[in-house]
Amino acid sequence: MRTNMIGRVSAFALTAALGMAGISSALAQGKDPTIEAIEKYREMLQDGNPAELMVAKGEELWKQKRGPKNASLEACDIGLGAGVVDGAYARLPRYFADTNEVMDFESRLVHCMVTLQGYKREDVIKKPFSGGGQKATDLEVLTAYAVDASRGVTIAVPQSHQKEIASFKRGEKMFYFRGGPYDFSCATCHAVDGQRIRLQDLPNLTQEGPARRAFATWPAYRVSQGAVRTMQWRLNDCFRQQRFPVLKYGSQASIDLITFLGVNANGGKMDSPAIKR
Amino acid sequence: MINRTTFIAVSCASLLAGCAGLVSVSDKEVVDTLKASFSERGIAKLDRLDQSELQKACSEYARSDLPKPLREKLEKAALAAVKYPADGKYLGDWKKGEKVAQGGRGLQFTDKPGAANGGNCYACHQLDKKELSYGNIGPSLWNYGKLRGNSEPIMKYTWAKVWNAHAFNACSQMPRFGDASILTQSQLKDVMALLLDPASPVNK
Numbered sequence: 077m078r079t080n081m082i083g084r085v086s087a088f089a090l091t092a093a094l095g096m097a098g099i100s101s102a103l104a105q106g107k108d109p110t111i112e113a114i115e116k117y118r119e120m121l122q123d124g125n126p127a128e129l130m131v132a133k134g135e136e137l138w139k140q141k142r143g144p145k146n147a148s149l150e151a152c153d154i155g156l157g158a159g160v161v162d163g164a165y166a167r168l169p170r171y172f173a174d175t176n177e178v179m180d181f182e183s184r185l186v187h188c189m190v191t192l193q194g195y196k197r198e199d200v201i202k203k204p205f206s207g208g209g210q211k212a213t214d215l216e217v218l219t220a221y222a223v224d225a226s227r228g229v230t231i232a233v234p235q236s237h238q239k240e241i242a243s244f245k246r247g248e249k250m251f252y253f254r255g256g257p258y259d260f261s262c263a264t265c266h267a268v269d270g271q272r273i274r275l276q277d278l279p280n281l282t283q284e285g286p287a288r289r290a291f292a293t294w295p296a297y298r299v300s301q302g303a304v305r306t307m308q309w310r311l312n313d314c315f316r317q318q319r320f321p322v323l324k325y326g327s328q329a330s331i332d333l334i335t336f337l338g339v340n341a342n343g344g345k346m347d348s349p350a351i352k353r
Numbered sequence: 354m355i356n357r358t359t360f361i362a363v364s365c366a367s368l369l370a371g372c373a374g375l376v377s378v379s380d381k382e383v384v385d386t387l388k389a390s391f392s393e394r395g396i397a398k399l400d401r402l403d404q405s406e407l408q409k410a411c412s413e414y415a416r417s418d419l420p421k422p423l424r425e426k427l428e429k430a431a432l433a434a435v436k437y438p439a440d441g442k443y444l445g446d447w448k449k450g451e452k453v454a455q456g457g458r459g460l461q462f463t464d465k466p467g468a469a470n471g472g473n474c475y476a477c478h479q480l481d482k483k484e485l486s487y488g489n490i491g492p493s494l495w496n497y498g499k500l501r502g503n504s505e506p507i508m509k510y511t512w513a514k515v516w517n518a519h520a521f522n523a524c525s526q527m528p529r530f531g532d533a534s535i536l537t538q539s540q541l542k543d544v545m546a547l548l549l550d551p552a553s554p555v556n557k
Contacts, residue, residue: 238376245378246386252415253383254408256401257460257535258528263415265490273476273488319460321391321399329390 127220127297127349130212130304134221137214143193152188154181154222165226166346169335171237178243180334182308183326185218204325205309212304216295219306223295226346231291233338240335247336250329251281256319262333264318281337288344291337296350304349307334380413397462407431411524424523432520435513436531438538443508443545450547451554453540454480460535470535472544477527480547481554490526498549499556511548515541 138149138161154164155172169180175187182204189195204215212220234240254261265273266281279286295306305313308323311330315323323330387402404412407427410419419427456471458464474480477490480497501507513520516531530536536544547553 241376242378245376246383249378249380249383249412250387252412253387253404254412254415255404256397257533259408259411259533260526260528261412261415264526267415268490271488271490273490274486275488315391316461316463319397320401320462321397322394322462324390324392327390328386332386 125297125349125351126302127224127295127304127351130217130220130297131224131349133212134217134219134224137218138221143189143195145192145194147192147194149185149188149192149218151192152185154184154188161222161225163226163229165223166229166231167233169240169243169331169338170234171239176239178237178239178331178335180307180326180331181222182215182219182306183331185215185222186326201325205305205312206303208301208303210303216304216306219295220304220349223346223348227348229346231288231338231341231344231346233335233342235339243332243335244339246329247332247334250333251336258319260318262314262318281340284340284343287337287340291341292344292347293350293352295348296352298352300353394462396460396464396466407519407523414524419523427523428520431517431523431529431532432513434532435516435520437509437512438542443512443542444503444550445539445542445544445546447543447546447550447553447555449540450543450545451481453536453544454547455484469537469540472530472536472540474544483554494548495555497555498551498553501549503549503551508545508549511545512541515544 141148151158153159153172153174154161155167155170156162156164165181168184169178171178172184179187186197186200189200190197200215204213206213206216235244251262251266254264262281265271265278269280269283271278271280279290281287281290294310295304297303298305308325308330311333312323312325315321384402384404388399391399391402393399410423410427414420418424453472454474456469457473457476458468459470474494475484475487477488479487479489479493479495482495497511512531517529518525518527519529528535530544531538531541547555550556
């Protein structure tokens with residue numbers, strides 16, 4: 077897929093340009109802008125995934141010497157040994173002996189940027205997610221690159237170390253933890269088949285099939301936001317709607333919930349970055 | 354039995370593997386981990402992670418039925434705390450109620466305090482049939498008043514249900530719109546009218 081990157085990126089750029097031209101002409105003809113936006117949206121969903129641009133940027137950034145230590149991330153060990161990116165994302169979160177912690181991909185990425193490149197942790201995680209219309213953050217493009225290198229790989233989140241088991245068990249309890257002014261838990265929306273909020277389908281993450289699809293398709297390019305959104309973002313934004321305080325990037329609770337979802341998804345095949353509404 | 358326990362303990366100690374049954378996580382550890390994992394922003398403070406007795410019970414029994422005495426205790430306490438309208442009038446303006454039912458803002462860490470909250474009824478319920486974008490976590494409320502009428506007992510029950518749904522179903526998924534001060538008394542009356550006023554599109 078990556079060998080064919082340049083061709084596909086150009087095709088996408090062309091499609092986007094045509095799409096914009098279409099909107100200008102629609103406005104000139106007085107077409108309903110909502111209908112036009114939906115048409116544009118459908119077109120984008122069909123004609124390629126803009127996340128491919130982020131994957132290409134992420135690969136470049138991964139290999140670039142940066143930071144106070146002027147080092148690339150090529151020596152980063154994300155679970156399969158230093159320098160191995162292919163297939164690693166599908167086996168995370170997992171226990172790392174050097175930190176004595178269970179880490180998800182994004183936490184491990186931050187760890188490598190701090191230890192290998194010499195960045196300060198608080199600077200790296202200060203603004204992990206891009207805002208509307210802003211360019212993707214370093215964490216977003218690096219994550220897009222790493223997850224793309226696991227496309228088609230079977231999800232195998234380990235449960236062998238005691239800390240991995242404890243992370244799953246905490247994540248499971250957190251999934252059912254009701255709190256806040258609305259009394260919501262993750263399970264309020266994600267523990268029953270066939271439910272929706274408005275017209276949005278809600279996956280039952282306690283079931284193998286929907287759990288596999290959810291884990292396999294994050295990170296994703298969100299067309300409605302024009303951005304690549306990572307698994308950490310997905311959780312953060314769920315908790316916003318749950319009326320909880322702000323989930324810290326790379327926090328233990330985030331890792332525990334990703335472990336819970338990942339183990340439920342074991343056996344599925346990664347298909348990310350995906351493209352979503 | 355003793356031999357088998359010893360065997361499991363040995364294999365766990367030596368391999369750190371295959372001991373899922375021996376790793377236990379306490380509720381306190383979960384709460385402490387959550388508190389360390391969130392930060393306050395705007396109106397969303399960390400005390401939102403302090404569970405009420407009801408939230409705690411409904412988390413613990415999320416995958417099984419509440420023991421009957423606990424369920425009855427929670428429902429009774431919820432019903433006893435319902436505040437009915439001081440002026441005895443239950444029905445406001447269904448048109449305003451429709452706006453409350455459509456609006457979803459409020460109480461998120463991105464929301465500013467002060468502005469009116471929405472009830473977001475359509476997120477989970479069908480109401481006016483003209484609105485096609487409705488969720489299905491709760492039952493359809495189409496023809497709610499037409500099917501039930503708007504006698505005093507029906508109005509009183511409906512008010513209590515919207516005020517605190519736990520009064521009738523201890524671990525209901527529905528927010529406590531009155532009890533948790535999500536909606537004001539006047540907004541609640543408007544929603545009541547949307548459900549019960551014969552002129553409301555819900556009852557056409």
